Amino acid sequence: MFMEKKIRIGFIGTGGIAHAHMIPYTSFEDVEVVGACDIVPGKAREFLDKYGLKDAPAFEKATDLLKNVQLDGVSVCTYNTTHAECAIEALEAGVHVLCEKPMSFTIQEAADMVKASRKAKKMLTIGFQPRYDYMRRRVDEIIQSGALGKVYYIQSGGGRRRGIPGGTFVDEAKAGYGCLGDIGCYSIDECLHAVGYPKPLTVSAIATDYFGKNAKYWPEFNTFNVDDFSVALVRMEGDLTFIFKQSWAMHADSLGDTLWLGTEGAIKIVHGHGEHNMPSRYMYYTDVNGMQIDSVIEPSIPFSTYGEKPVKDSFAAKIRGFVDAIITNGPAPIPGEEILYNQAICDGIYRSSKLKKEIEIVIPSIEI
Numbered sequence: 001m002f003m004e005k006k007i008r009i010g011f012i013g014t015g016g017i018a019h020a021h022m023i024p025y026t027s028f029e030d031v032e033v034v035g036a037c038d039i040v041p042g043k044a045r046e047f048l049d050k051y052g053l054k055d056a057p058a059f060e061k062a063t064d065l066l067k068n069v070q071l072d073g074v075s076v077c078t079y080n081t082t083h084a085e086c087a088i089e090a091l092e093a094g095v096h097v098l099c100e101k102p103m104s105f106t107i108q109e110a111a112d113m114v115k116a117s118r119k120a121k122k123m124l125t126i127g128f129q130p131r132y133d134y135m136r137r138r139v140d141e142i143i144q145s146g147a148l149g150k151v152y153y154i155q156s157g158g159g160r161r162r163g164i165p166g167g168t169f170v171d172e173a174k175a176g177y178g179c180l181g182d183i184g185c186y187s188i189d190e191c192l193h194a195v196g197y198p199k200p201l202t203v204s205a206i207a208t209d210y211f212g213k214n215a216k217y218w219p220e221f222n223t224f225n226v227d228d229f230s231v232a233l234v235r236m237e238g239d240l241t242f243i244f245k246q247s248w249a250m251h252a253d254s255l256g257d258t259l260w261l262g263t264e265g266a267i268k269i270v271h272g273h274g275e276h277n278m279p280s281r282y283m284y285y286t287d288v289n290g291m292q293i294d295s296v297i298e299p300s301i302p303f304s305t306y307g308e309k310p311v312k313d314s315f316a317a318k319i320r321g322f323v324d325a326i327i328t329n330g331p332a333p334i335p336g337e338e339i340l341y342n343q344a345i346c347d348g349i350y351r352s353s354k355l356k357k358e359i360e361i362v363i364p365s366i367e368i
């Protein structure tokens with residue numbers, strides 16, 4: 001598509017993940033990165049300079065970036081506990097937002113983000129790039145075709161054997177959650193997007209920190225103050241049971257398979273070995289005239305896609321999805337409204353594990 005005017009993008013937060021956003025943005029001919037901010041003095045300047053963007057201004061405050069630079073969209077790449085304030089400020093300034101995952105820390109913050117987006121009539125999309133993974137799309141497609149009948153049980157699988165990330169991920173004041181907010185929210189999205197995100201009703205959860213707090217497994221055990229493992233039973237609308245589990249570290253090669261059980265079929269993702277325990281095999285099970293059929297879902301295209309266009313990887317697809325939605329004034333690729341239930345489960349797991357009992361999940365109003 002020929003564009004007279006390039007899409008003007010800014011950054012709020014220029015730490016680790018901002019680079020993964022910047023690389024695709026700078027590879028698109030119809031996009032220009034025009035400014036950035038980070039609360040650490042000099043960090044945004046250094047970030048922009050690294051990509052040759054000497055003329056793009058750098059700030060320490062989001063307010064100054066939003067006031068001084070005309071923007072179409074921003075990537076909010078701050079740590080979890082400041083996602084809400086930064087996203088809301090950008091939306092209120094009339095700028096579309098791509099916010100990194102997890103959506104926020106609390107469910108109230110997530111609801112406030114959705115309200116700000118609705119009020120400003122600006123897009124709020126959440127950065128779950130595995131949505132664009134080719135095999136993930138195949139699994140979603142099979143489940144959404146109805147081939148499994150009524151899905152009544154889902155469990156998340158995988159988990160890391162040794163994978164505590166460090167940095168701001170292990171600081172409760174900045175990350176809020178540990179493993180739950182880092183990779184747990186991806187598992188929730190993988191399991192529930194495929195079945196249309198039914199409403200979560202109650203949650204009973206336990207979170208532990210046995211590895212992060214042990215000098216044998218984590219050098220900064222003295223300051224580690226987040227979860228490194230959590231497990232939960234979530235009751236969902238429509239008599240659906242969701243068993244969630246996720247780990248940054250454990251003495252096993254996997255927490256098991258990811259599984260969707262339906263009345264007419266099932267899908268299982270077998271997780272491989274290794275530090276980060278990636279999916280190794282995708283299976284579909286059904287019954288034809290009393291014969292039990294096991295099928296392997298083969299990856300026929302070895303790259304990620306965004307729509308019909310092949311792009312380099314899932315991360316680039318996520319960035320392209322945001323840009324295309326700005327250009328077409330289209331819907332958010334991964335709308336805040338949908339991820340509200342993901343955040344409600346994270347918030348519920350956190351609170352239930354602190355309170356040591358089952359709790360009801362209450363979704364705050366998003367009416368404006």
Ligand SMILES: NC(=O)c1ccc[n+]([C@@H]2O[C@H](COP(=O)([O-])OP(=O)(O)OC[C@H]3O[C@@H](n4cnc5c(N)ncnc54)[C@H](O)[C@@H]3O)[C@@H](O)[C@H]2O)c1
Pocket residue numbers: 012013014015016017018037038039040043060061062077078079080082086100101102127129167168181182
């Ligand atoms: N999608 C992915 O694959 C992926 C991977 C890693 C991290 N993340 C997410 O990205 C986010 C950031 O992670 P990271 O590893 O880049 O963390 P980081 O700590 O390296 O970077 C965060 C940056 O935000 C800045 N910041 C914090 N509050 C700010 C504010 N109010 N205004 C301006 N700047 C502010 C910090 O100074 C820091 O430089 C987290 O939410 C994390 O979950 C996503």
